[in-house]
Amino acid sequence: MPAEAGTAALQSRRFLWLYALAAAGGAVAYVPFLTILLPMRVSAMAGADDVAWLAFATFFGAISASLSNIAFGWASDATRRRVPWIAAGLLLSCLLLGSFGAVAGMVEVIVLLVGWQVALNMMLAPLAAWAGDHVPDAQKGRLGGLLAFAPAAGAGAGVLVTLPGLASADQRLWLVAALVAMCVAPVLLFGRPRDIPGLGRGQDAGRPEARPRGEAVRMWIARLLVQVSEAALFAFLFFWFRAIDPAMTDARVAQIFSLILLGAVPLALTAGRWADRHDRPFAPLMLCAAGAACGLLIMAGAPGLEAALAGYFLFGLSASVFLSLHSAQTLRVLPRAEHRGRDLGIFNLTNTGPSLVMPWLTLALVPAFGFTALFLALAAFAAAATILLWRLPRKL
Structure with missing residues (x-):
């Protein structure tokens, strides 16, 4: 943290921790449902056509999430209020999530999925912008470190709700909804963030009214x-490990994935605090992107399971820390504070877009050239990200 930053210009730890809990609640809302509960429900309802129906559901869900995130970010900008939108989105998304147990046809599932994505992003978009309204630049590294809890919480919730004998298929939906409410409600009720001078919409802490758009781009x-690389690995990791070692099980892959998410938390906290202390917001991002590229190169040339695991651990840890810290440091480069909700919605396209791009990239490379070609292409993406971040100013 810069030495000149006084405590009066810092946000309270209570808000930071409760906000991190709410962000984890966002991950709990969609990770177990989209990765486990929805595919299981589609498989039970559609039978042999489950893959096609799940593809349709994923496509329309991603489109609705992308558009609604921008729309509700803009709406919270226009109304100059975040909390009512977050609370309304929390209530509606929890109710709609529990309602999936009452639908009987795949068309109804897709319609309800679109509605749920809209309601969920009514909560998520203002929640992301709320951090920009109240967390100063001197604490954005710490905020990014705390956001690393979110993916781990989402994976943990998936393990919890699928414990044998804990809940039926319909009860799991309401259990997830209850977990989300328990995570998000505390910051709405008890967060009480301090007003930090210069962070309000229309003012920018002694900086020019509008920041250069090139930095945000x-x-x-x-x-x-980096997200394209992460999405490709998330979707096809099991197939790659099985190609290297046929004895690899889905349970072991899930354990490896969970271990990486947990390991990323202390690394992100450490890197975020270092960035704040030394006023070097982009250095950890650049190093993580480079680490992801190196991990992918190791995976591309891995002769056996040990090297493959080493490469994936390096990639997974680097990418997880990168995405957490990037979410916070993005708030520093948005061109205009009064449009941060809308602009964060545009940044959210980097989360939803890869799910539309990644399958075509994989189909174009893997059948003809194998996973080595895919990993080399993804390594080039991560290396390009490193170069883009290296060209950013050392400080902003």
Whole structure:
């Protein structure tokens, strides 16, 4: 943290921790449902056509999430209020999530999925912008470190709700909804963030009214490149491990993935605090992007399971820390504070877009050239992200 930053200009630890809990609640809302509960429900309802129906559901869900995130970010900007939108989105998304147990046809599932994505992003978009309204630049590294809890919480919730004998298929939906409410409600009720001078919409802490758009564009492209790599690995990791070692099980892959998410938390906290203390917001991002590229190169040339695991651990830890820290440091480069909700919605396209791009990239490379070609292409993406971040100013 810069020495000149006084405590009066810092946000309270209570808000930071409760906000991190709310962000974890956002991950709990969609990770167990989209990765486990929805595919299981589609498989039970659609039978042999489950893959096609799940593809349709994923496509329309991603489109609705992308558009609604921008729309509700803009709406919270226009009304100059975040909390009512977050509370309304929390209530509606929890009710709609529990309602999936009452639908009987796949068309109804897709319609309800679109509605749930809209309601969920009514909560998520203002929640992301709320951090920009109240967390100063001197604490954005710490905020990014705390945001690393979110993916781990989402994975943990998936393990919890699927414990044998804990809940039926319909009860799992309401259990997830209850967990989300328990995570998000505390910051709405007890967060009480301090008003930090210069963070309000229309003012920018002694900086020019509008910041250069080139910095935001480079950050946007860098995140997209890393997200495409992360999405490809998330979707096809099991198949790659099985190609190397046929004895690899889905349970072991899930354990490896969970271990990486947990390991990323202390690394992100350490890197975020270092960035604040030394006023070097982009250095950890650049190093993580480079680490992801190196991990992918190791994976591309891995002769056996040990090297493959080493490469994946390096990539997974680097990408997880990168995405957490990037989410916080993005708030520093948005061009205008009064449009941060809308602009964060545009940044959210880097989260939803890869799910539309990644399958075509994989189909174009893997059948003809194998996973080595895919990993080399993804390594090039991560290396390009490193170069983009290296060109950012050392400080902003």
